[in-house]
Amino acid sequence: MSSKQELSALLKKHKVSVTSARLAVFEALSRLGPCTFAELNHELSPSVNRASIYRTIKLFESLGVVHRLPMGWKYKLELSDLFNKHHHHISCAGCGQISVAKEDRQIERLILDITSGAGYEHLSHSLEITGLCAGCQSKGYRTA
């Protein structure tokens, strides 16, 4: 089953319409990977309206289809673990490029460990690592 079909199934399951705008947003997100709203909007403009993209993103977030990655003052959007195996990001403070941290089963367990006993339920987590990529290091970019 293609991920587009999975999305349709999920939308139907939640009794919301499968519309071309929603499919277009989903496709753009798959194509772009982690991206800002502006990038997404640029990709979809003018076929999908800004307001509709906002509404779709909000819907997708509430359905757990989309995730926000904090990026300093801003954020980026990406398809969530439902469509994209769970992973963590390393982002560059210089150029904003995002790479994916190598997988580590142990860290997932530890994160569960440290939260146990706090009385929380439905836990999820986001681990964001920031640094300077090789390129920006050689360009002499410096953090404040």
Add this chain to the structure above:
Amino acid sequence: MSSKQELSALLKKHKVSVTSARLAVFEALSRLGPCTFAELNHELSPSVNRASIYRTIKLFESLGVVHRLPMGWKYKLELSDLFNKHHHHISCAGCGQISVAKEDRQIERLILDITSGAGYEHLSHSLEITGLCAGCQSKGYRTA
């Protein structure tokens, strides 16, 4: 040395003025703990202007005095590890309350491990855990 004195020393070291507005913002942050901009503004109003708070927060961030914690669509501010031992947060998706995860030296090491070899430098990280606190569970709050 009190943390207020540490702040003054840090400001002087960076050759920026030690002003009453900056001290006030710093004190409010210590008093409030993790808080939204609106809360901070409310605490400081009308003695410090909104614009000055923004400017001060920006300065403090660039000096590494203040951190932003991603909170869904918004963020909260808190004093950074310089004034506050390094730690991780668990926030409640229902009421927004933040608690501090129990410490774990191992997790810090693992985080360094998974990032090594990616060619990044000056690494820092933020681990945000989200769930439902006991209170919101009993109130029957449900995530979407």
Add this chain to the structure above:
DNA sequence: TTAAGTGCAAACACTTTGCAGCTCC
């Protein structure tokens, strides 16, 4: 057919900026 979704434009909230006056050093 009709409830739900979309585009458009206007409203809204949050953040930044230019400038004149005030403070710190």
Add this chain to the structure above:
DNA sequence: GGAGCTGCAAAGTGTTTGCACTTAA
């Protein structure tokens, strides 16, 4: 005394909303 900082008000962004029209079911 002078550079740096603040308050104020106005300008930018980014995001949300009301409404008439269109589309999926």
